[in-house]
Amino acid sequence: MTDLSSAALSARLEMVAPPKAPSAFSNALVFGWRAILKFKHVPEQLFDLVMTPIMFTLLFTFVFGGALAGSTSAYLQFFLPGILVQTVVFNAVYSGMGLSTDLGKGLFDRFRSLPIWSLAPFAGLMVGDVLRHLIAGAIILTIGLTLGYRPEAGIPGVIAAFALLLAVGFGMGWIFIVLGLLIRTPTTVMTAGFTFLFPLVFASNIMVEPQTMPGWLRAFVDVNPVSLMTSAIRGLMAGQASLNDVLMALLAPALLTLLLAPVTLWLYRRSDR
Amino acid sequence: MNDAVHMTNLQSRDERTLPAVSARGLVKRFGELRAVDGIDLDVPRGMIFAILGPNGAGKTTLMRMLATLLTPDDGSASVMGHDVIAAPHDVRASIAMTGQFASLDEDLTGRENLLLLARLWGFRGRSAKDRADNLLAAFELSDAAGRQVKTYSGGMRRRLDIAASLIVTPGVLFLDEPTTGLDPNARQSVWRMIRALADSGVTILLTTQYLDEADQLAARIAVIDKGRKIAEGTSRELKAATGSGFLHVALADPARLAEAEAILACHLTGTIQRSPEGAQLSVMAGSTDAASQAIAALIAARIELADFSMGSPSLEEVFFALTGGSGRLGKREKGD
Numbered sequence: 001m002t003d004l005s006s007a008a009l010s011a012r013l014e015m016v017a018p019p020k021a022p023s024a025f026s027n028a029l030v031f032g033w034r035a036i037l038k039f040k041h042v043p044e045q046l047f048d049l050v051m052t053p054i055m056f057t058l059l060f061t062f063v064f065g066g067a068l069a070g071s072t073s074a075y076l077q078f079f080l081p082g083i084l085v086q087t088v089v090f091n092a093v094y095s096g097m098g099l100s101t102d103l104g105k106g107l108f109d110r111f112r113s114l115p116i117w118s119l120a121p122f123a124g125l126m127v128g129d130v131l132r133h134l135i136a137g138a139i140i141l142t143i144g145l146t147l148g149y150r151p152e153a154g155i156p157g158v159i160a161a162f163a164l165l166l167a168v169g170f171g172m173g174w175i176f177i178v179l180g181l182l183i184r185t186p187t188t189v190m191t192a193g194f195t196f197l198f199p200l201v202f203a204s205n206i207m208v209e210p211q212t213m214p215g216w217l218r219a220f221v222d223v224n225p226v227s228l229m230t231s232a233i234r235g236l237m238a239g240q241a242s243l244n245d246v247l248m249a250l251l252a253p254a255l256l257t258l259l260l261a262p263v264t265l266w267l268y269r270r271s272d273r
Numbered sequence: 274m275n276d277a278v279h280m281t282n283l284q285s286r287d288e289r290t291l292p293a294v295s296a297r298g299l300v301k302r303f304g305e306l307r308a309v310d311g312i313d314l315d316v317p318r319g320m321i322f323a324i325l326g327p328n329g330a331g332k333t334t335l336m337r338m339l340a341t342l343l344t345p346d347d348g349s350a351s352v353m354g355h356d357v358i359a360a361p362h363d364v365r366a367s368i369a370m371t372g373q374f375a376s377l378d379e380d381l382t383g384r385e386n387l388l389l390l391a392r393l394w395g396f397r398g399r400s401a402k403d404r405a406d407n408l409l410a411a412f413e414l415s416d417a418a419g420r421q422v423k424t425y426s427g428g429m430r431r432r433l434d435i436a437a438s439l440i441v442t443p444g445v446l447f448l449d450e451p452t453t454g455l456d457p458n459a460r461q462s463v464w465r466m467i468r469a470l471a472d473s474g475v476t477i478l479l480t481t482q483y484l485d486e487a488d489q490l491a492a493r494i495a496v497i498d499k500g501r502k503i504a505e506g507t508s509r510e511l512k513a514a515t516g517s518g519f520l521h522v523a524l525a526d527p528a529r530l531a532e533a534e535a536i537l538a539c540h541l542t543g544t545i546q547r548s549p550e551g552a553q554l555s556v557m558a559g560s561t562d563a564a565s566q567a568i569a570a571l572i573a574a575r576i577e578l579a580d581f582s583m584g585s586p587s588l589e590e591v592f593f594a595l596t597g598g599s600g601r602l603g604k605r606e607k608g609d
């Protein structure tokens with residue numbers, strides 16, 4: 001089986017010239033296809049992804065819901081948009097881990113030695129992220145609907161909210177791409193990511209309104225980008241969001257993209273790692 | 274196969290006379306350490322060229338600079354006529370690199386790995402699939418094509434990794450330690466593959482820690498140590514430079530090694546080399562006469578010999594002579 005006959009091999013090793021160079025866009029699509037293959041081969045990653053939000057939804061709604069909002073159904077109405085934001089924000093950690101794994105294994109050396117658009121692998125990561133956000137978001141929304149959640153703004157509101165979620169995910173994604181480029185051990189990327197994300201997510205208005213919090217904490221919660229995102233998503237699904245809400249929610253993702261996209265490029269091109 | 278095109282179309286006539294790889298004074302520093310410390314290299318087209326050196330010699334660093342994965346701190350290099358610093362994209366279009374550690378996506382199947390790369394090169398639809406299937410067949414991986422790479426054995430991985438470098442026939446194929454960690458069978462099969470590739474006109478630059486590998490495969494060998502090139506030539510030239518008429522003795526009792534060394538030193542002028550394992554000594558003997566006298570002296574001292582022979586030095590001895598014994602080369606049995 002390991003015996004490779006050299007005659008058979010040379011007969012099959014014809015000289016192959018490169019075809020017409022593909023476009024940057026087509027390179028990016030190929031990496032997107034890779035992200036989809038990953039879902040097929042590693043479905044566990046989806047399981048990880050949705051289990052936590054599902055548990056949170058059920059626990060918070062049934063354990064704390066009555067106490068926090070008077071009734072479980074009132075709490076679910078408040079909490080569900082928030083858990084969508086939390087899911088998307090946590091999701092972003094996975095592309096950082098994937099990137100770190102790829103870099104650790106030398107897979108990117110192969111990509112970097114190919115004559116392709118150098119940012120194509122990242123575009124592929126983004127495609128994977130978008131898919132993950134959509135799948136996880138859809139699962140959580142379905143569970144919410146089953147439990148009695150009703151988006152007042154109907155389907156257009158949900159679509160607008162999901163569009164904003166993708167933008168949020170895109171912006172947050174850069175943080176983990178940068179971490180993935182800097183840190184070679186995937187689990188460290190995860191730990192670093194969660195250490196940074198937990199305070200952001202918990203000290204926000206995802207779980208409770210900040211009225212009962214001490215003043216100093218409230219001051220933080222009110223400007224926490226995660227709160228701004230949550231308010232906007234909540235507003236969009238309830239049909240009460242103002243343009244200002246949406247713009248405030250987009251502020252952090254836009255800044256992150258402007259700041260970290262060049263950093264990503266620089267880290268990646270700085271080949272002397 | 275309709276994608277088969279003559280490689281000669283890709284190169285103009287005068288380019289064909291240039292060396293495939295040419296480097297002048299390449300330097301790469303990592304902090305204080307000069308991992309590659311001024312290396313000149315010329316690899317003629319169509320040749321199998323080996324870079325031989327112990328762990329940490331700078332082999333990988335050198336290859337990565339030539340493959341545009343690392344920027345040199347000093348010096349210059351060109352590959353297939355393209356400058357690695359000024360035109361990295363052109364270099365990438367004419368090379369392929371199989372790194373020291375497999376650069377495959379473990380979660381995907383073997384076939385998907387090749388398809389991914391074929392599509393990145395610009396093959397579409399049917400032709401990408403043909404390319405992947407042809408390579409799988411050529412490397413006898415068709416049966417495992419649908420399995421995830423994480424289930425592959427070391428030898429299968431290595432083959433797939435090399436196949437992944439041949440989606441488009443490269444002008445130069447860089448192979449960083451292509452057989453490290455493989456069993457003798459898998460090694461032989463990688464060797465055959467390398468020879469077949471060279472026969473089809475691909476220039477191959479490979480690194481190895483194994484002298485026999487360099488000896489068996491390569492038309493020329495550059496020996497590097499501590500970031501510097503310490504010798505270059507054909508395996509015959511390297512051996513000749515160290516001198517012929519080597520006396521090798523193996524002792525039955527390793528405890529008497531020092532004693533035997535002293536006796537040999539009395540009778541012969543060459544530097545005595547201890548083999549890294551076992552009770553073996555090698556020394557250059559000017560003549561057979563001098564050698565027989567030395568043997569006689571050993572016998573007179575009642576040092577029992579398990580074996581002795583006269584011959585040209587092995588590459589290993591050449592290496593020890595060149596590095597002054599500083600380099601220890603890997604033994605296959607111990608793996609990495």
Ligand SMILES: Nc1ncnc2c1ncn2[C@@H]1O[C@H](COP(=O)(O)OP(=O)(O)OP(=O)(O)O)[C@@H](O)[C@H]1O
Binds near residue numbers: 272328329334335
């Ligand atoms: N990214 C890096 N940062 C710091 N030092 C490095 C880096 N890469 C290599 N080195 C150092 O440079 C030297 C040469 O390393 P290199 O990997 O080129 O050796 P090698 O000949 O390939 O060895 P081996 O046979 O073990 O693969 C080593 O001392 C190594 O520790």
Ligand SMILES: [Mg+2]
Binds near residue numbers: 332334373449450
């Ligand atoms: Mg190496």
